Amino acid sequence: MNEGTVTTHPLPLQLRSDGTLRHLLTLEGLNRRQIEQLLQRAQAFVRPLGATPPATRDLEGVTVANLFTEPSTRTRVSFELAAKRLGASVVNLEVQLSSRVKGESMLNTIYTLESLHVDVMVIRDAEAGIPGLVADHVKPHVSVLSAGEAHVSHPTQGLLDALTILQRKPDLSKLAVAIVGDVRHSRVARSAYDALTRLGIGELRIVAPPVFMPEAGEMPGCARHTTLAKGLKDVDVIMMLRIQKERMSQASLPDADRYFAKYGLTPDRLQLARPDAIVMHPQPMNRGIEIASDVADGPQSVIRDQVRNGVAVRMAVLAEVIANRGSLPPA
Amino acid sequence: MNEGTVTTHPLPLQLRSDGTLRHLLTLEGLNRRQIEQLLQRAQAFVRPLGATPPATRDLEGVTVANLFTEPSTRTRVSFELAAKRLGASVVNLEVQLSSRVKGESMLNTIYTLESLHVDVMVIRDAEAGIPGLVADHVKPHVSVLSAGEAHVSHPTQGLLDALTILQRKPDLSKLAVAIVGDVRHSRVARSAYDALTRLGIGELRIVAPPVFMPEAGEMPGCARHTTLAKGLKDVDVIMMLRIQKERMSQASLPDADRYFAKYGLTPDRLQLARPDAIVMHPQPMNRGIEIASDVADGPQSVIRDQVRNGVAVRMAVLAEVIANRGSLPPA
């Protein structure tokens, strides 16, 4: 299946003994049916832009804590709105859970939140293994959701990317998808790989300069290309990745202009793909570095759908882990 | 009307085609009737100190995002409470929308929030033109409210100032109002000017040291005075402005003590005005620089009324823009 992935924690613990979803740390542990059920549940939460968003009481009485190393990210807001629209109480904390942080240990924080009757911990951390470590230590009624784990995994992003593709092109077995850019450091790419391979994608390509290629053993089954000319040829879906500009300063890397000249997605290059190809980006975008604004805002872009689907996916995951845990002793 | 104002964006877009309010970016585009209706709506939300604040479900299912460059301002809290008391969901984001900020473009942020089903974006930004720019780009069901735009405009402050005066002195045509202090850099002064001139104020005076006077063409119709002795003579309303102490360090400016000696509002100087004159300040105050504590907390001060009216005005504006947009497709 996907043995070469770089996760550093063991993965048994996402499911309850009855097979239902308890944590969402990575998509690796899930099978096709489980992913499809989550996407189906998410689709029911999707509304067109301008429609009233769905509101349920599925999480009434449930407390969700967003634990982000920095609070002002779109993913934090997406989780916060997802939880609120299900009727949960939400608290936001800016915390460093990394084991490197001295003084206040991760476990102290986790046990405290648990004792405050927090039911779901949504965690973004720059250190690999943190969400799994937390999941290993919380009580059975608590669920841990990764909101992005180092370069390793970003499971709700993988789900929303899959949902976005399915909405436009329902038969994945016939599709060619190109993931383009800094694949090596990308949790988005890894979770997209996990989701799409499990869902039976026809063809998955990696398109990257050599320094951004993943390790040799990683992402088995993907063709690797170092030019857009070959990589984008006749694909149905182009998934652009964000370039970390701070990596541009390294000697081995071109600067932003030279990167754009070689790997930026321009209207011209978009022509290499199928005429009805869709363009995706996990955001935030570097316009003019990995993608031209004309393409980002153009008719083939589904980037805003991805954001909208992100709330729906997070609602689905929250509803799923809470529905599955059974009823708690009454208040 | 008010042609000399320094706004840098065109202003057609505050109203819907049916003439109802969609955005609130500045008071310039509004006529007397529209302002009076907003104030009437606001008055219905006013409660005395110590009474239970009003609570409605006018914004049930509506999501309001507060986009402030720094989150801990009283205006952010005022908007947050206004929205919550109308039943809205509120998310706070600390963001820099300014076009100068690299990496994450303003439009990315706006489109993302739109896709998260945010209905109202409340924006404070230090760069002129940002709220208008956002309003130009959002979908028809989204409203943009300025919570303070550079030195240009602070429309809800203008409304709450007008409301505060009207509560004490209902016939504006008979009043003389002095705006005192750093008028040149003040969005509060500009929006007060807009509100009061549209409402038919009797007399409006600017009282400032020469370095704090607005440009020659600005605020037409106002008498200009450089001394309190003349400027406050027989006025009914004194609107003090906040002095930016950081500007005090410039060579051309006196230090705080010398400023207070010449332009600080003391009990003695308050005697220059009519005996029943009221004293206003947009806050935060520099006690001992532009205003003496005896005056700020004295019987003629209506500064706390201004704060209370601020929530009511923001509730009115929120209720108005949402009521006007018609019903959305159901959830």
Next chain:
Amino acid sequence: MNEGTVTTHPLPLQLRSDGTLRHLLTLEGLNRRQIEQLLQRAQAFVRPLGATPPATRDLEGVTVANLFTEPSTRTRVSFELAAKRLGASVVNLEVQLSSRVKGESMLNTIYTLESLHVDVMVIRDAEAGIPGLVADHVKPHVSVLSAGEAHVSHPTQGLLDALTILQRKPDLSKLAVAIVGDVRHSRVARSAYDALTRLGIGELRIVAPPVFMPEAGEMPGCARHTTLAKGLKDVDVIMMLRIQKERMSQASLPDADRYFAKYGLTPDRLQLARPDAIVMHPQPMNRGIEIASDVADGPQSVIRDQVRNGVAVRMAVLAEVIANRGSLPPA
């Protein structure tokens, strides 16, 4: 009773004229019956880990403002959840109320919040006297709750500590309690002293190195020990305190390793106490400095109970001060 405490503000104002609780600034002004009633009310809000937390509408229509100098503390989250579970609206502000802070005065902030119809101000400040000063200035319908005042007082912590002991060992008159560590700088120790002495604790000991001993007159009635060997002998309750590592750098103080060697609570030293002794810590813990992880997470630790009881105590205090104020004029 407790005359030697270092509070710098007078304390008459916690109770209303009818004797009911209005503010909670310190436990000094409360008598045994009042503390017992609060603890009884809190106990009704306690749920086992994994149970649904209680949810009431006792604070419906009430607005609670958390005023913390830094927002990401567990105490802020505990107050926020307590207020939300009672149905209140909560706003979080990061503010410096200290009188030393220039520009924006504390009173400006307080009057503003009052005018925004904030009913309860929860205040944490590093400067002694601030909560009392605020309480002296707010209108009669507003309550002020201290969430930790300098080294002086932390009344909800004192209550939750007492509740935690009572849950395990109901007859306080038979207990020996040791407070261990940096007692000199600890508001936790002072509030525990206040609570336990009022509740008729059998024996209260202070165990600290000489530099961490409180002033001679403070905490009358406590035996003082400078070694764990004597201090922990046969006690029923060990209350460990957090060591401020920044104080470790002073010449007079040992480093962390040497402190742990002498004053750290290890499994071996725990044997000095009674076999059924419980171990407490206000958190955040410095594992390996004042307490060994084996003890912190061991079977005698009730540290997680303290956190859980903290929400219950804060719910009780919030419900109490609001219930007592009588009904406001209707909205």
